[in-house]
Amino acid sequence: LVIEANGFAPGHITCFFQICDAPIDPLLKGSKGAGFSIKHGVITRVQVTPSNHSSVEISINGKSCDAKVTQTVAGLALDLALQKHGQEYDLKIRQEMQIPVGAGFGASGAAALSTSLALNHALNLGLTKNKSAQLAHIAEVTHKSGLGDVIAQNEGGVEIRIWPGAPGYGHIDIIPSACNFAVVCGSVGKLETREVLSNPEKRKKINEAGDRLVKELLKDASIDNLISLSKKFTMQTGLASQTIINTIKSLEDSGFNYCSMVMLGQSVFCFVSEKDSKNVCDIIKECMPNGVVFISKIDNIGARLI
Amino acid sequence: LVIEANGFAPGHITCFFQICDAPIDPLLKGSKGAGFSIKHGVITRVQVTPSNHSSVEISINGKSCDAKVTQTVAGLALDLALQKHGQEYDLKIRQEMQIPVGAGFGASGAAALSTSLALNHALNLGLTKNKSAQLAHIAEVTHKSGLGDVIAQNEGGVEIRIWPGAPGYGHIDIIPSACNFAVVCGSVGKLETREVLSNPEKRKKINEAGDRLVKELLKDASIDNLISLSKKFTMQTGLASQTIINTIKSLEDSGFNYCSMVMLGQSVFCFVSEKDSKNVCDIIKECMPNGVVFISKIDNIGARLI
Numbered sequence: 001l002v003i004e005a006n007g008f009a010p011g012h013i014t015c016f017f018q019i020c021d022a023p024i025d026p027l028l029k030g031s032k033g034a035g036f037s038i039k040h041g042v043i044t045r046v047q048v049t050p051s052n053h054s055s056v057e058i059s060i061n062g063k064s065c066d067a068k069v070t071q072t073v074a075g076l077a078l079d080l081a082l083q084k085h086g087q088e089y090d091l092k093i094r095q096e097m098q099i100p101v102g103a104g105f106g107a108s109g110a111a112a113l114s115t116s117l118a119l120n121h122a123l124n125l126g127l128t129k130n131k132s133a134q135l136a137h138i139a140e141v142t143h144k145s146g147l148g149d150v151i152a153q154n155e156g157g158v159e160i161r162i163w164p165g166a167p168g169y170g171h172i173d174i175i176p177s178a179c180n181f182a183v184v185c186g187s188v189g190k191l192e193t194r195e196v197l198s199n200p201e202k203r204k205k206i207n208e209a210g211d212r213l214v215k216e217l218l219k220d221a222s223i224d225n226l227i228s229l230s231k232k233f234t235m236q237t238g239l240a241s242q243t244i245i246n247t248i249k250s251l252e253d254s255g256f257n258y259c260s261m262v263m264l265g266q267s268v269f270c271f272v273s274e275k276d277s278k279n280v281c282d283i284i285k286e287c288m289p290n291g292v293v294f295i296s297k298i299d300n301i302g303a304r305l306i
Numbered sequence: 307l308v309i310e311a312n313g314f315a316p317g318h319i320t321c322f323f324q325i326c327d328a329p330i331d332p333l334l335k336g337s338k339g340a341g342f343s344i345k346h347g348v349i350t351r352v353q354v355t356p357s358n359h360s361s362v363e364i365s366i367n368g369k370s371c372d373a374k375v376t377q378t379v380a381g382l383a384l385d386l387a388l389q390k391h392g393q394e395y396d397l398k399i400r401q402e403m404q405i406p407v408g409a410g411f412g413a414s415g416a417a418a419l420s421t422s423l424a425l426n427h428a429l430n431l432g433l434t435k436n437k438s439a440q441l442a443h444i445a446e447v448t449h450k451s452g453l454g455d456v457i458a459q460n461e462g463g464v465e466i467r468i469w470p471g472a473p474g475y476g477h478i479d480i481i482p483s484a485c486n487f488a489v490v491c492g493s494v495g496k497l498e499t500r501e502v503l504s505n506p507e508k509r510k511k512i513n514e515a516g517d518r519l520v521k522e523l524l525k526d527a528s529i530d531n532l533i534s535l536s537k538k539f540t541m542q543t544g545l546a547s548q549t550i551i552n553t554i555k556s557l558e559d560s561g562f563n564y565c566s567m568v569m570l571g572q573s574v575f576c577f578v579s580e581k582d583s584k585n586v587c588d589i590i591k592e593c594m595p596n597g598v599v600f601i602s603k604i605d606n607i608g609a610r611l612i
Contacts, residue, residue: 006484117482126526128466129480160434173474174435176423178312178611220432301606305484 003048007118008306010037010156010299011099012106012149013185014263015226016233018210019147019203020164026141027134030164031148032214034175034226035263037156038183038296040098042107043306044070044114047092048122054078054088060095060111069108070095070115072139077119084125091119100292103187104265109149112136113303121305129154130168133303137166144194156302158226160217175221179298181258182277186284187267188243188291196239196264209236223258223271230260244268247287256280309354312612313424316343316462316605317405318412318455319491320569321532322539324516325453325509326470332447333440336470337454338520340481340532341569343462344489344602346404348413349612350376350420353398354428360384360394366401366417375414376401376421378445383425390431397425406598409493410571415455418442419609427611435460436474439609443472450500462608464532466523481527485604487564488583492590493573494549494597502545502570515542529564529577536566550574553593562586 017033056074058067074091081089093115099105113136119125120132133154140146152159154167155174163171196202213229231248234240240248244261247268251259256279259270272280277295284293323339362380364373380397387395399421405411419442425431426438443456458465460473461480469477502508519535537554540546546554550567553574557565562585565576578586583601590599 120482124528126528126531127482128524128527129463129482131479131527132482157435168477168479171474173437176426176433176435176438176611218434221434221437222430222432225432300610304606305482 001050003122005046005118005122006306007044007114007303008041009110009113009117009153009303010039010041011110011296012037012153013104013269014148015230015260016210016213017148017263018207018214019197021147026138027166027169028164029141029147030151030161030166030170032161032164033148033210034160034214034217034229035152036158037153037299037302038185039299040294040296041299042098042110042114043096044111044118045094046115046118046122048119049090050087051090052088054090056091056093058093058095061097067095067111069112069139069143069145072142073112073115073135074119076135076138077116077123077125080125081123089123100187102190104191104262104267105185106146106149106153108145109136109140109153112139113150113153117303117305129303133167144197154303157300158223158298160214160221162214162218173221175223175226177223177298179300181271182274183296183298184270184272184277184280184284184293185262185267185296186247186288186291186293187262187265188288189266191239191264191266202237205237209233227258227260227271234261239264241266243288247284250283250287251280254283256283307356309428311352311424311428313350313420313609314347314612315416315419315423315459315609316345316347317416317602318343318459319410319575320454321536321566322516322519323454323569324513324520325503327453332444333472333475334470335447335453336457336467336472336476338467338470339454339516340466340520340523340535341458342464343459343605343608344491345605346600346602347605348404348416348420349402350417350424351400352421352424352428354425355396356393357396358394360396362397362399364399364401367403373401373417375418375445375449375451378448379418379421379441380425382441382444383422383429383431386431387429395429406493408496410497410568410573411491412452412455412459414451415442415446415459418445419456419459423609423611435609439473450503460609463606464529464604466520466527468520468524479527481529481532483529483604485606487577488580489602489604490576490578490583490586490590490599491568491573491602492553492594492597492599493568493571494594495572497545497570497572508543511543515539533564533566533577540567545570547572549594553590556589556593557586560589562589
């Protein structure tokens, strides 16, 4: 008796943020800020078999691996299943990553969230979408791999994170948009999240700017304002490398102004009409010759079973 | 200088509910309960022109008319525009209704919500999605045309309304579902919402059942449980006419068990695989020879600009 279920969670790009990790309760830890979810994300396929002794097998893009965040989600789901059904299970979890890992696109959050949704269904846990997403949030916060991605990815769209916390605890609101544009993303790799989040001076700069910009965005919740505040954050926090600064400058020089840095990654994004998206790709590739470049769209559905 | 914008809001079917209209503040009035949004809804196209004296013209499906709820939304948006820009405007609002009006499909809520989103954009009010939806909620509650539709339609999906109120005030959670089924709807018309909501005996039955069933649904947030609790509510409240009862019975006799009554309308819905949807249509048409029958799907995006 094997039961299967498939989950998807969108990738997520943070434009600016404030770290809110003071509470002890992982459900209350999180971040304020703003960002958006993209149609490139993570697909997770789970197979669940009753057994005498629980086990978890994870593969990513076909390769067996020890993904800590997903592993933690699986452990939490198995605990709930044991409580509810008095039964242990063997879990096979296969993940397909459509986004670069560790480059600011919310890969670990998307992996965790698609896993929790799929396991909730396959293990018949009967959790709501928020409760199921809380497993993913707890796993992310525990491993310090993210703070605000899960609540944003659970909801989708272009979001403002008004109050920090897990889905059902934090508050989120959406910037209305027809989303009829492409999102071009470019990345040359990692910017160490854990290092940035634990450096007191960087934290101070980030938190002062992030807090102020959320208030400014709420006064005029438009895409124009989001982009302009994102650039302010990038400049005020000094998180951008010379490559990022040059790429943004090149895009602006060609008239593509709806661009900024992806937080936290050596990465950029640009909102552009579908017809100009190829052109924007070429500009980014020129500035990031060894980088990864891809074209996506805003995802305004959020995490879901597929 | 004419500015245009287009909004869409899904139709909404309530499965069960508890009336929570005690607070004086319209933003705190609402309902608890459960239901779902459908892809058939209301499209609203607005044209905005600066003028010396504000005016509002509304047409529905090509006919000029005096739609009170939409009119109230327009008035609230004009007030905000005057505050923000010091300018009055002529508004032309054209609405296309894809759902029957007054039959429990949330037509007035969808009309109000698509209008507030479109006007927020065209009048450059800079409101978030929730703030914009609050105009629609206030209009609905003021005219007693609905209590819980707007917060549900703003979010989309199969929802549980855990705490009453406008978007940003009430709490909502989602029943995870791949939504890979058709929703067949049938209606023979109105069930007077205002009359039901002001009859003390009916209110008591509704509220006792609604409150209890939300708690039961939260224990097992699945489509199966939603349908089973919906049928309980229909039977316990005595809101179903003989036609409704016969239609549900006929569907069940043919093996289509995922059906119940639409609250509040002389209407039914049935979740069924795409391939059997035509068959379900025929059964409903036979039970409701003078009714309207249509096939829709779950909308899990919610109100949006288009």
